[in-house]
Amino acid sequence: MKILDKYILFRYLKSVFFTLFIFIPIAVVIDVSEKVDKFLQHDDLTFIHILKDYYLNFIMYYANTFLPLATFIACIMFTSKLASNTEVIAISSANISFTRFLRPYFIGATILAIIALGMNHFVVPKGNEIKYAFEQEYIFNKRTENRSFVKDFSLQLNDSAKIFIKNFSLLNRKGYNFSYAEFDGIKIKHRVVAENITWDKENGNFILSKYKERFIQDEKDSITSGDKKTMILDFTPDDLIISGSKSMEMTSDRLSEFIDKSERRGVKNLNAYYVELYQRTSLPVSAYILTLIAVSLSSRKKRGGTGINLAIGIGLMFMYVFFMKVAVVLGSAPNSNALLMAWLPNIIFSTIAVYLYIREKKQG
Known part of the structure; x- marks a missing residue:
């Protein structure tokens, strides 16, 4: 790996995790302000118990949830800064193609995708199970339990x-x-x-x-x-609870076994479980798509600088989140294609990414 690749990869990953560490404390502060009264109602509830069983799993869940957003915003801001400092022009003048310029970004996206896959399939579901048990014991009113x-x-x-x-x-x-x-x-x-x-x-x-x-x-x-x-x-x-929220508390191997067992038992609509299982893979893959869109948008210096790139990027990110939420609802409906719905946001935005990549490559 060349010095330039190491430089871009380090700055890319540093920007992603820095952006993520900005989001997480905000989420924690908002959650603490909402739940502090609930915590104080229990004399036997210690700070260590709250931190270990609730907020540790809370942070893991939201870090994994915010990772695509952090990747997209950090990539736009970092690449825009490279462009505004004319570093991208210098790289292009050294006969480095736009495709070659993308290589360290895609190495970083691979690292993030691997981390997200492990979190989605195994770590976060186990944490959700512990966090949900804590919420049932100390936060939720059991008499109004939705199940x-x-x-x-x-x-x-x-x-x-x-x-x-x-x-x-x-x-x-x-x-x-x-x-x-x-x-x-x-x-x-x-x-x-x-x-x-x-x-x-x-x-x-x-x-x-x-x-x-x-x-x-x-x-x-x-x-x-x-x-x-x-x-x-x-x-x-x-086994009587056929609810998509239950799937969030199962690791992927347990979820697959549950789906197979439920199908043998004649349970009719398991699409909510299928969507959850498929999205655990489709969301990490979005790191490549969002990275390609972000670099293609921000690799050239524009009038308005980082602000205009960030505005366009945030708009696209909200569109991605919107399509993802719609896909979950449609995919959970009976007789829908859960696999297609889970991957639909990636399919739509991959076409946008390819278009921006081709356009930027021609301009280069």
């Missing part, structure tokens, strides 16, 4: 068994109008119905109240009933 109940829920436990629950409360772990059916081909061979079903977390099983059980046999059916019955089923109340 309160599910209605009319059916689940395929395996190839031959299926359950149905009319209503299940996730707060007290109790359901109503439960039925279990086990099949032999297309014929039912075992059926259980109960007025109530309660999850026994300590023993890992379910307790049925006011149940009726029927074994269907060739010669004679066996029917029993009672007030209470313990039953082991291959699911937990957490």
